[in-house]
Amino acid sequence: MIKRVFDLAASSAGLIVFSPVSLIFAALIKLEDGGPVFYRGVRVGRNGRPFRIFKFRTMVRDAETVGGSSTSGDDSRITRVGRFLRRYKLDELPQLLNVLWGDMSMVGPRPQVPWAVAGYSETERELLKLRPGITDYASLRFHNEGEILRGTPDPDATYMEKIHPEKMRLALRYAREQSFLLDCKILVWTLLTICGAKPFAGESADRSDIPRSQTS
Structure with missing residues (x-):
């Protein structure tokens, strides 16, 4: 109950605070290539219920038809505005809309x-x-996921082999440890990570065991 009340308060406040800058981002995305402002992909939510997740579109139109689902930092499908947003x-x-509507929470797998x-x-x-x-533990550890996948010959295969298992382990860790206090900590850690700090004990994932293409 406390978690849902917090989600409603935080998402409502966030939508109000970030509405001016969100309008600017929306205009820039539209001006760059005339495509849709939002990406609305299908995701699986609580109790297995599918929903549409909202993101600002950061890739060229119909990106799914010209490449895989995993995105490396050097993916040519990422737009100029999208690179900044990412x-x-x-x-x-x-x-924040998904949180307000009850599809998502501020913190969770x-x-x-x-x-x-x-x-x-x-x-x-x-x-x-x-x-x-x-955001969650995995978001903190793999905040630089695009850079981890940069130069890999097959980003999708590398993601499933090297990154996905660790994300699942961290998601299960969150499920075991979840509490309102932990959610507050993860939100603070997320803000610090975006600002360039590495407050999470797991630190950033590295690229040492990720296969590189011969041309990278």
Whole structure:
């Protein structure tokens, strides 16, 4: 109950505070290529219910038809405006709407695409009892995910082999440890991480065991 009240208060306040800058971002996205302002992908929410997640569009139109679902830092599909938004995680701002509507929480395991959820183990399916969130342990550890995948010959395969298992482990850790105090800590850690600090004990993931393409 406390978590939901906090989500409603935080998302409402966030939408009001960030509405002026969000309008600027929306205009820049529209001016760059005339495409839609928002990306609305299908994700799996609490109790397995699908919903549309909102993000500012950071890639060219119809990006899914010209590449995989994982995005590296050097992906040519990322727009100029999108590169800036991704750097500071500003593309996630519209998810405050998802929080307000009850699809998501401020803090919780990141929502996954249906095909990824279909492959969940019995243990991982426990995550579906929670509302997915805008940020969590995995968001902190892999805040530089695009850079981790930069130069990999197959970003999708690398993501599933090297990153996805660790994200699941961290999501399950959050499920075990969740509390209102922890949510507050993660939100503060998220803001500090966006500002360039590394407050989370897990630190940033590195690229040491990620295969590189021969031309990188």
